[in-house]
Amino acid sequence: MAIITLTTDFGEKDYFVGAVKGAIYNELPDVRIVDISHSVSPFHISEAAYIIKNAYKSFPKGSIHIIGIDSEFTPENKHLAVLLDDHYFICANNGILSLLASEIKPEKIVEINIHEAIETNFPVLDVFVKVACHLARGGTLEVIGKNIKEIKYLKQFEPIINTEKNQIIGLVIYVDNYGNVVTNISRKLFESVGKGRNYIISARMVTFPKIYGAYSDWINFDVEKDQRGEEDGKKLALFNSAGYIELAIYKSNPSTVGSASTLFGLEHRDTITIKFDEK
Incomplete structure (x- = not known):
């Protein structure tokens, strides 16, 4: 059928x-x-x-x-x-x-x-x-x-890599139902350019020094729950299920506490920059 x-x-x-x-x-x-x-x-x-x-x-x-x-x-x-x-x-x-x-x-x-x-x-x-x-x-x-x-x-929707190969400039291509911000920078591109170097992700006034593999990866589950620090509302960058870098707020609710899009001030086609350390 x-x-x-x-x-x-x-x-x-x-x-x-x-x-x-x-x-x-x-x-x-x-x-x-x-x-x-x-x-x-x-x-x-x-x-x-x-x-x-x-x-x-x-x-x-x-x-x-x-x-x-x-x-x-x-x-x-x-x-x-x-x-x-x-x-x-x-x-x-x-x-x-x-x-x-x-x-x-x-x-x-x-x-x-x-x-x-x-x-x-x-x-x-x-x-x-x-x-x-x-x-x-x-x-x-x-x-x-x-x-x-x-x-x-x-x-115009392709990420730009500078001639020194130490910077990727991408765009916001999608904002999901939770207000998470999806970029056009794939994991494959990030790894091929980064080659294991340290990096910093910048988007407007917010920065991210680490990319997680899942929303809850930042939580240390070996520590008692009341000692883990902030849970809901944690800002993070991750590789989403589609293989793209996503900027998110952990357990965000756009209608109450806000979302990555509203709290970071990011909308479609806004710029995301990844700067890699020199080796």
């Missing part, structure tokens, strides 16, 4: 998500539809890429992923269907694919050319659904588009 996932910035208030699901079921009553997220910030390409990149790998090979972010069809925003890592992705050529494919090269990319079927200004419903259902039936990419090699590339 085919699986079609949905990642959009549609939210939950409007009819958009329901209409898309209804159109899919109208064509394929037995398909499985999975909502990855409909709470992506409006038109937030890097946020959507982070979510889908770290979710799709948990799905079976051959799954079909509709990404409804900035999907209006224009001469500068064509539509793509892509085979990547044995998964299919349907999205606009707005740069999101370059973020998804930053580590794995797409096996095939086609520019969708079935737009004579568009009936409204709702391309996710009129185009993406038709492509997804075609693929779910076992159809090929060539039937719905022409092969291309070049896609829009968002280079």
